[in-house]
Amino acid sequence: MKAHERLLHYVTFPTGSDPKAGVIPSNPEEWEFARELVREMETLGVQDIRLDDHCYVYGRIPANIPDYKGPVMGLIAHMDVSYEAPSRDIQAQIIHYEGGDLVQNKDTGASVSPEDYPFLNNYVGCDIITSDGSTLLGADNKAGIAEILTMAETLQKDDSIKHGDIMIGFTPDEEIGESGTFFDVEGFGADFAYTVDGDAFGECQWITFNAFEVMVHVHGFNIHPGSAKDKMINAARIAAEFDGLIPDSETPEHTEGFQGFYHLCEIHGDVEQTDMEYIIRDHDFQIAKERCETMQKTAEFLNHKYGEGTVVVEIEESYHNMEEILKDHPVLTEIPLAIIREMGEEPDTAPVRGGTDGAFLSFKGLPCPNLGVGAHNFHGKKEFAVIRDMDRTVELLIRLVQRIAEQDKNI
Ligand SMILES: [Zn+2]
Structure with missing residues (x-):
């Protein structure tokens, strides 16, 4: 299955988190999505799958290198979507974009204009997924989950791709700042991780506010x-x-x-x-x-x-700004930056004007740069994902797990 096909399915789960709930998960419907991901992970050869009391999903893709002693990497994404725009009954659609306004709905006039969002010009000729303009899309962060599990499927099918142990973590309530609250860093068992939760493909971020x-x-x-x-x-x-x-x-x-x-x-x-x-x-x-x-x-x-x-x-x-931690682990960002360049894209290393899951986790002992998912305009009705760039993100992850497996344990 392609990553965007997974995304189209995932956005049917209304997982908008609720800043006023006072419990984690803040939206009981996050459980439904978490169970669905557990079911899917079971079919993809993911092992040690665990759904904990606070709706965190963990799993492990076992190394296929005999007697593997290298670094154990993690991949993290969040299951909730923002509360800042409607997130129920999302009508996702694929539009072949030929330039000009990206029209989400002819009747309501909802559209994304390249005048307001000049990066749209990078995607002329691409297939783009949007909502109908009445809700957000939820590519933040379901595109990340889709890409991680599409990578898992590829690794399951092709044993010639050599990799170490890969830990997977899907968290609830990132949008209300709670995704790290009950994250079991020790149980997760990774030496470091990447959050797959940035915008455009090619983003690699390690500086936060x-x-x-x-x-x-x-x-x-x-x-x-x-x-x-x-x-x-x-x-x-x-x-x-x-x-x-x-x-x-x-x-x-x-x-x-x-x-x-x-x-x-x-x-x-x-x-x-x-x-x-x-x-x-x-x-x-x-x-x-x-x-x-x-x-x-x-x-x-x-x-x-x-x-x-x-x-x-x-x-x-x-x-805290996670650069404080990540400056001691430069290889964690150098590797994805090199891969992005090999894939013909100039990496975007601009500082995050916000925080990430990783900012919190880095200080809990899990250094955690952030990678783009191939989507834009998070938290709003003009959110969109680019199918080509979702595929490229999967490719980046596949190259990344191979490159990491060649590194020293103390990366
Ligand atoms: Zn996000």
Whole structure:
């Protein structure tokens, strides 16, 4: 079976994760998909298959090199899809793309325009999978799962492809930041892994943001506006003042590449109480820390003005830049980069402007670069996957497992 045929089947499982659920898996329907993957892995010669209490699926493709002593690699993808767009009743379709707007639905006018998404021009002449424009597609990350299992099928059929032990891990709830929470690094048994969860084919990423979450609570004092003079403390206005003191040039809408930011994600409140939720991101840990300090100082300044305790800032670290770990294992990225070049593509090593499953796992002892799956526009209705590039990703994985098997155990 081809990888895209698997994808077309997988997207029929509505596995949108739920940030408010408070349990893992956050969507009980992830179980259905996990069981389906277990059934499929059983037919592909995957061994030691395990579906655990939190809906993590593990398996092992045994080495076909006698007495194999080389490195054990892992491949990881996530089963949930984003909650940021509808993910039920996905009507996937294959469109032969000849340039211009990629029309998802003639009746609704849903389409992907190369003016907004110039990378579409790379795929003229390709077959592209999209939804009908009313839902996301779910190539993030079901394309990754499809590619890993298509690789497994190829290895099962062709014993001349020599490889070491390959561990497979499919996680729930990556989109709500929980995929690593119950990941059994020790039981997984790999020396390192690749998350197959990037966008375009050719992406190989090992630099992520450092991430902090900042809650800002503004406590006001409400009194009838007619008799409020010198008494009222308007929390909503102070919150607006707080945000006004955050450098406008350091926000997501004004940054790119290696530039980090402050991002006001949510604000709700009234005169009495207003709460704001920010995230702070930067590839440089020190700069991210300095942004946290700026927020503390801003609170101090406003407390000086309006009274102690008016503005309270709570900061929590979310994840670290995995480059800190991966810089000690350069071979893990050099090998896929070389293969991508051999396959005629210039690798895209741009830093991730976000985190990955691997950012968390790398710090749990499983160094974990990220590879592209051949898809774009994740988390939205314009998401699409390119069949040719899904096939090329399978080819990359097949070459990768062979190359890894030739390395020293202490890679
Ligand atoms: Zn993903």
